Amino acid sequence: MATTRETETGDVGSALAGALPDADRFRWLLGLVVPAALVVVWHLLVATGVFAAHQLPQPLRVVETLYGMAATGELWGHIAITLQRVFFGTLLGVSVGIVLGTVTGLYGLAEDLLDPLLQSLKNIPSLAWVPLFLLWFGIGEGAKVLLIAVGAFFPVYLNLSTGIGNVSEDLIEVAEVYDLGRFESLRRVVFPAAVPSLLVGIRGGVGLAWMFVVAAELIAASQGIGFLMSDGRVLARPDIIVGSILLFAFFGNLSDLAVKEVEKRAVDW
């Protein structure tokens, strides 16, 4: 019975798709229905006084605040500096992750030496690094970029190292039988085989970079979206706090989509 119904729905679905060829193209819009409904509920809850406006602003108020800050140009400086930190931090973390991931993936000795240490370091929460980094590098850009790099490093390192280590033995034997030599077998077999793992790592790394930038900016910054947030708390401006959260959500999603797109193009087999 259930099967029959499923088949029928399937048929109806494909028939509809035949009649309306564009129907599938707008399916992604369905994902916006629930968020839109939540915004409406949010508005109603604040408008009817369930939440006090000084604790949770109305959605429109948040938009107004962001728009106002964008109009005066204040907002762009914060966004730019945060993006810059995330960019350089990710760049640094991913680079070091690629180097150490490759070395430990290829050489058993390097893995034995480094992996236990790195595995335990990865379990240290991001905030725990902040005081030490401040002490070492001051409150300048260096400390923040390094903190973000720490965040971006671990997923890249872990995924790439296991990715290289787990390249199918079958393929390595092929490289051996056909005498590709060390360099060629890395270039043609091992590294391409590890690219999917690397991209999974980079995606995780970018995600953690956003987490770590909040940690860095909340505690020691005079600019940036994270600073805007803590400033909003000091000024008792929930609209600024919620606005900053939305900005993080926006840029976090944007960067994730970008990496996902790269992944889709690079790993297309």
Add this chain to the structure above:
Amino acid sequence: MPSTGEASKRDPAEATLGSEDPAADPALAVRGLTKRYGDTVALDEVDLAIDGGEFVAVVGPSGCGKSTLLRVLTGLEERFEGRAAVDGVDVRDGGSDAVGMVFQEPRLLAWADVRENIAVGLPADVDPDDPAARDRVDGLIEAVGLDGFAESRPGELSGGMAQRVSLARGLAYEPEVLLLDEPFSALDQLTKYEQQDNLLDVWRERGATVALVTHDVEEAAYLADRVVVLGGQPGTVETVVDVEADRPRERTDEALLAARREITDALGV
């Protein structure tokens, strides 16, 4: 009639052509080869000599060590007892460089197209981007019946097509000794016949030494000059059957039928 199972058990090497004439250095010489995996003995005191330009098939029940024998000869197994040499050079001292291998599974690079996959087999001193090398690869693509699929990725190919890519890769290597591990097992009957004849053409043109592992008695008799029957567990040489039929052979040749009967008897079926 080369020998009975009894005789070959006493001294199987006596049954092989290569050892009858000590002056002729066999292209492939195996003496007293014993290979253990832990407590399991995969091959026990195997002797085998294959002359240059000879086509030898190795048949035997599953688990008799057929594939292990090929793995030793390709240099993929470093530890074994006894001697295995190609043109007088031990396979552990670079003798395996002259050996090409077509694995039982296609073992293709998923991210590379058919052309790149075949080019993996090109000898190390050949630049795959060189026009002559390209022509050679294209010729192989045609020979294995994959015209029009040069740019396809392995994921777009059927199992039989993938196996033919793997075969073409082995042929690209132009080895002195070509080892094939059940290369036609995934092909439909018609394609199998085509590819068997294609292999015979290549063998005749290049004068290569070929050792083919198969469980297909008909295939062994049709292709080979001699059929080595491995038996038991651990694998030992049961007998060696000479296939007397003239080439080019008819698949229905009486001599082939006789050889098939002899092989089947030796297998104890």
